[in-house]
Amino acid sequence: MDHIELSLTQSLDHCIKCNICTSACPVAAVTDAFPGPKYVGPQAQRFRHEGQPVPDASVDYCSGCRVCNQVCPTGVKIAELNARARAQIVAERGLPLRNWLVARAGLVGRMSCGPHAPLLNFGLRLTPARWAVEKVIGIHRKAPLPASSTYTFRAWFRKHRAPTTARRQVAFFHGCATNFYEPHVGKAAIAVLEHNGFEVLLPKQQCCGLPLISNGDFKAATSAHEANVQALVSYARQGIPIVGTSTSCTLTLKEEAPEILALHSEDVQIVAAGTYDIFEFLRSLAERGELKTDFRPIERHLPYHQPCQYRAHRLGSPAMDVLSLIPGLVLEESHAECCGIAGTYGLKQEKYQIGMDVGAKLFDMVKRSGSDLALCDSETCRWQITHATGVASKHPIEILAEAYGLEL
Amino acid sequence: MRTIETDVLVIGGGATGTGCARDLAMRGIRTILVEKGDLTHGTTGRYHGLLHSGGRYVTKDPQSATECARENVVLRKIMPHCLEDTSGFFVTTPWDDPAYGDVFVKNCRLTGVPVQELSVQAMLRREPLLNPQISRVFEVMDGSADSFLATRSTALSAEEYGAQIWTYHHVVDLVREGDRVTGAVVEDLRNGERIGILCACVLNAAGAWAGKIAAMAGVTVTVLPGKGTMVAMNHRMVNTVVNRCKLPDDGDIIVPIHTVAVIGTTDVHVPDPDVYGIEPDEIQFMLAEGDKLIPGFSQYRALRAWAGVRPLYKDRDVANDRDIPRTFKLLDHAERDGVEGMLSIVGGKWTTYRLMAEESVDALAKRLGNTRPCRTAEEPLPLPPTEHQTTFRPPVRTTGPGASVAAEVEALQHAPLYWLGKHLSEVEHEQSFADLICECEMASRSRVLAAIDAGAKNLDDIRRDVRMGMGPCQGGWCIYRTTALLFERRGEDGLSHANSNDALLHFLQARWKGLVPVLWGDQLRQARLDELIYVGVLGADRLRPIAEQGGGLVTDNPAVATEYVKA
Ligand SMILES: Cc1cc2nc3c(=O)[nH]c(=O)nc-3n(C[C@H](O)[C@H](O)[C@H](O)COP(=O)(O)OP(=O)(O)OC[C@H]3O[C@@H](n4cnc5c(N)ncnc54)[C@H](O)[C@@H]3O)c2cc1C
Ligand code: SF4
Ligand code: SF4
Numbered sequence: 001m002d003h004i005e006l007s008l009t010q011s012l013d014h015c016i017k018c019n020i021c022t023s024a025c026p027v028a029a030v031t032d033a034f035p036g037p038k039y040v041g042p043q044a045q046r047f048r049h050e051g052q053p054v055p056d057a058s059v060d061y062c063s064g065c066r067v068c069n070q071v072c073p074t075g076v077k078i079a080e081l082n083a084r085a086r087a088q089i090v091a092e093r094g095l096p097l098r099n100w101l102v103a104r105a106g107l108v109g110r111m112s113c114g115p116h117a118p119l120l121n122f123g124l125r126l127t128p129a130r131w132a133v134e135k136v137i138g139i140h141r142k143a144p145l146p147a148s149s150t151y152t153f154r155a156w157f158r159k160h161r162a163p164t165t166a167r168r169q170v171a172f173f174h175g176c177a178t179n180f181y182e183p184h185v186g187k188a189a190i191a192v193l194e195h196n197g198f199e200v201l202l203p204k205q206q207c208c209g210l211p212l213i214s215n216g217d218f219k220a221a222t223s224a225h226e227a228n229v230q231a232l233v234s235y236a237r238q239g240i241p242i243v244g245t246s247t248s249c250t251l252t253l254k255e256e257a258p259e260i261l262a263l264h265s266e267d268v269q270i271v272a273a274g275t276y277d278i279f280e281f282l283r284s285l286a287e288r289g290e291l292k293t294d295f296r297p298i299e300r301h302l303p304y305h306q307p308c309q310y311r312a313h314r315l316g317s318p319a320m321d322v323l324s325l326i327p328g329l330v331l332e333e334s335h336a337e338c339c340g341i342a343g344t345y346g347l348k349q350e351k352y353q354i355g356m357d358v359g360a361k362l363f364d365m366v367k368r369s370g371s372d373l374a375l376c377d378s379e380t381c382r383w384q385i386t387h388a389t390g391v392a393s394k395h396p397i398e399i400l401a402e403a404y405g406l407e408l
Numbered sequence: 409m410r411t412i413e414t415d416v417l418v419i420g421g422g423a424t425g426t427g428c429a430r431d432l433a434m435r436g437i438r439t440i441l442v443e444k445g446d447l448t449h450g451t452t453g454r455y456h457g458l459l460h461s462g463g464r465y466v467t468k469d470p471q472s473a474t475e476c477a478r479e480n481v482v483l484r485k486i487m488p489h490c491l492e493d494t495s496g497f498f499v500t501t502p503w504d505d506p507a508y509g510d511v512f513v514k515n516c517r518l519t520g521v522p523v524q525e526l527s528v529q530a531m532l533r534r535e536p537l538l539n540p541q542i543s544r545v546f547e548v549m550d551g552s553a554d555s556f557l558a559t560r561s562t563a564l565s566a567e568e569y570g571a572q573i574w575t576y577h578h579v580v581d582l583v584r585e586g587d588r589v590t591g592a593v594v595e596d597l598r599n600g601e602r603i604g605i606l607c608a609c610v611l612n613a614a615g616a617w618a619g620k621i622a623a624m625a626g627v628t629v630t631v632l633p634g635k636g637t638m639v640a641m642n643h644r645m646v647n648t649v650v651n652r653c654k655l656p657d658d659g660d661i662i663v664p665i666h667t668v669a670v671i672g673t674t675d676v677h678v679p680d681p682d683v684y685g686i687e688p689d690e691i692q693f694m695l696a697e698g699d700k701l702i703p704g705f706s707q708y709r710a711l712r713a714w715a716g717v718r719p720l721y722k723d724r725d726v727a728n729d730r731d732i733p734r735t736f737k738l739l740d741h742a743e744r745d746g747v748e749g750m751l752s753i754v755g756g757k758w759t760t761y762r763l764m765a766e767e768s769v770d771a772l773a774k775r776l777g778n779t780r781p782c783r784t785a786e787e788p789l790p791l792p793p794t795e796h797q798t799t800f801r802p803p804v805r806t807t808g809p810g811a812s813v814a815a816e817v818e819a820l821q822h823a824p825l826y827w828l829g830k831h832l833s834e835v836e837h838e839q840s841f842a843d844l845i846c847e848c849e850m851a852s853r854s855r856v857l858a859a860i861d862a863g864a865k866n867l868d869d870i871r872r873d874v875r876m877g878m879g880p881c882q883g884g885w886c887i888y889r890t891t892a893l894l895f896e897r898r899g900e901d902g903l904s905h906a907n908s909n910d911a912l913l914h915f916l917q918a919r920w921k922g923l924v925p926v927l928w929g930d931q932l933r934q935a936r937l938d939e940l941i942y943v944g945v946l947g948a949d950r951l952r953p954i955a956e957q958g959g960g961l962v963t964d965n966p967a968v969a970t971e972y973v974k975a
């Protein structure tokens with residue numbers, strides 16, 4: 001067992017039982033079904049033994065939001081321990097069809113994306129259809145399912161005419177959501193990057209694997225990550241930054257997949273080191289004075305939620321920092337731990353209400369703001385916010401593109 | 409002074425004495441057992457936790473090896489709930505003589521200890537953290553054993569058969585009339601009452617204290633207390649018992665038991681079984697030996713250290729202490745010293761306690777004219793009230809030397825073998841996670857209450873029953889909770905706040921003794937948090953003036969205080 005691997009399993013030894021994680025965990029705060037991070041993480045781990053049946057089930061209620069990791073004073077890798085424990089459960093008891101499906105956003109997206117999308121979206125809005133989906137598959141009838149797009153981001157990109165004046169290159173990791181559900185987010189990112197003088201390359205790519213990890217399907221997640229590393233490593237080796245708009249995809253490439261799946265090859269490490277969230281990237285440009293600041297003022301006061309997966313990058317608030325350069329724009333931070341959806345967590349029939357309760361603080365804040373628009377970097381969070389509050393939501397990159405006055 | 413009469417008075421509530429009481433009672437012999445502390449207060453409660461396969465003794469002590477191998481199978485059948493079928497490895501590390509492997513296998517065959525060689529790859533698949541430089545691996549039927557639970561269950565069976573078990577009763581004198589021992593005077597440590605016990609025979613099963621007991625009857629029995637120190641690590645880096653393949657030595661074995669891995673032991677002669685210390689160099693030495701088996705072992709979190717004393721019986725004809733055999737010996741003082749009415753059973757190990765009891769009781773029964781056979785090898789032990797009646801059965805071992813026995817034990821359909829996930833799975837099943845008193849060891853309120861109701865006389869007794877306070881925080885969160893439950897439950901029987909305070913202070917002090925030798929890194933940080941809880945928040949340092957012994961609890965009585973001192 002190598003050193004990095006050991007530091008994860010051994011991290012349970014650092015737990016001093018202080019309960020800080022348990023008092024911070026947004027899920028434990030709203031449901032009795034979840035005993036909390038201290039119990040399911042460093043404590044339960046002492047009772048698990050690979051050669052024996054899995055003794056516990058409650059760890060499945062961990063949403064993977066990583067709030068616990070951030071507050072733990074001794075550095076216990078609680079969320080990773082939990083993800084692995086869940087994978088043990090899946091390996092032993094099998095993956096329910098529902099989790100298999102929601103873990104494959106790409107596959108579902110591919111099947112529903114295209115000219116038939118409006119029809120499908122219409123069908124899924126009907127109450128009887130959603131009732132059937134809940135009964136048969138276990139996806140809560142009210143859960144925010146994204147509407148499929150009539151075209152994919154990649155198809156758009158192929159036809160897109162890039163400016164010929166670019167001086168530098170970046171590789172764009174779009175993730176499943178942008179490709180199948182929200183191509184406009186990708187379009188905004190391309191526009192902003194090109195406006196700043198970048199040629200955007202589009203590497204071959206698959207789902208980052210995060211939904212597979214959080215549903216405990218480590219086998220499929222490992223092959224997804226390995227394929228992505230293979231496709232991305234040549235860019236990273238040439239020093240071409242890999243940039244993504246989905247905070248959870250970039251976190252997965254940087255950290256989650258290597259740590260949780262115990263993948264530590266040189267290529268994996270090079271890709272991890274060469275991957276950036278889009279605002280992390282833009283902020284570093286700004287810090288070097290290389291970000292264009294030809295912004296039009298936007299006189300608005302908007303609520304902004306930094307997703308838990310974004311905080312897990314441990315970067316401060318890059319989106320807030322960059323958007324603060326736009327004259328007139330005032331962002332009000334949510335200070336909420338999590339919106340509750342946690343990727344696919346809040347879709348599940350038994351967890352939908354937990355997710356809504358977890359996000360209550362955020363929803364209140366958005367509603368109280370009186371704004372008709374909220375900003376958030378992560379797609380599933382945006383869907384959740386809109387679902388819970390009726391307030392439209394956008395990725396901050398869309399506001400930045402608007403401030404640059406870019407045509408999309 | 410009140411006087412009571414019985415057939416046999418057993419002295420010592422360790423594995424041996426309790427095993428004797430059960431065997432006596434099952435044969436219909438009236439029995440009283442007296443123990444100065446709680447059951448397992450002596451060596452039985454401070455041992456390493458190994459259910460011996462016999463492998464450690466095949467070369468130096470072949471008789472012990474054979475006895476262990478036989479009893480290993482018997483115990484699996486009668487007390488599955490106390491045993492974990494971990495299996496065991498003997499491994500040849502670069503520091504061990506490579507020639508011993510073949511000697512070991514040959515001697516295993518000679519002594520009847522089942523053994524099977526394994527490839528190093530197969531070993532690493534099962535235990536990936538073991539040293540990859542290990543050159544040979546032999547698998548044996550080692551297991552781990554909960555001696556608290558086993559003794560508790562044995563005592564329960566003895567009581568069901570009519571024996572009386574008196575804990576916290578200290579033998580202060582033996583009564584000798586001419587060349588005959590006719591009874592004893594015992595003191596009830598809860599209230600100081602002295603009671604006379606008249607009996608046909610005294611069975612001295614006082615372990616390392618057997619010499620002190622014999623001396624009360626004017627008989628010389630030389631028991632050399634051999635102190636052994638052990639260190640428990642915070643989690644199990646191996647799930648198999650791992651021994652070095654060499655002649656038994658200090659720090660050469662790691663036993664995974666419950667949630668911890670325990671390395672041990674040392675062997676140092678001490679003058680008195682009640683007064684000994686734990687030396688920093690003992691700890692350092694064992695951790696360094698651990699690194700040879702598991703690279704990086706010393707970097708893991710150590711939880712606590714403790715020590716026990718081996719009851720090494722030195723026969724009159726043994727000149728050199730090194731030549732003392734590890735087998736047990738039954739001394740009939742009538743034959744040996746011309747003193748009637750007393751037998752002493754000395755030496756041995758936990759694993760062979762039942763056999764020791766059988767031989768002792770055979771001799772006693774003959775003396776009393778009782779012809780009923782011993783049945784302790786067939787009849788399973790009952791479960792104490794602190795145990796869940798679990799129905800889950802861990803998978804039966806299908807490989808290694810233990811496989812055939814595992815199938816046989818399974819076919820008996822008794823309680824299932826213990827497995828690591830047991831308490832967690834029960835808490836999950838009952839959804840009692842919001843009702844945990846000791847969170848680290850998953851001791852729920854109902855189990856703690858069961859221990860109190862079963863007669864615990866202080867917090868340490870509860871610890872032995874449900875492992876309360878034995879986890880990483882060493883009681884940081886559960887000591888005050890348990891104290892509150894004790895007060896709540898016993899308040900009506902006269903237990904006061906002051907008594908409860910005393911119980912809390914006593915237990916904190918007892919935990920602290922085991923923490924001091926391992927205070928660095930994570931455990932130091934933990935101790936600081938615990939200090940903040942008890943001193944900073946609860947003001948435990950100012951509790952002494954409002955703490956008072958009594959209320960049916962026994963805390964700091966000198967008869968049961970083990971003095972850890974600098975040796
Ligand atoms: C460090 C160490 C590690 C060991 N590891 C293992 C192992 O892994 N596996 C194994 O099989 N064996 C092991 N052993 C051996 C084993 O623990 C002992 O042989 C066994 O526990 C002895 O049990 P016992 O009942 O004979 O003695 P004890 O458990 O010592 O019982 C004697 C009892 O007599 C009581 N007593 C003494 N004086 C009085 C009095 N005046 N009045 C009333 N009561 C009195 C004491 O309080 C004590 O409880 C180990 C021993 C040591 C020292
Ligand atoms: S990852 Fe989030 S939900 Fe899971 S235990 Fe940690 S704080 Fe709770
Ligand atoms: S915050 Fe960290 S140290 Fe505290 S209980 Fe949770 S895991 Fe343990």
Ligand code: SF4
Pocket residue numbers: 065306307308309310337338339340341342343378380381
């Ligand atoms: S997307 Fe929502 S659920 Fe996900 S981490 Fe973010 S805030 Fe939590």
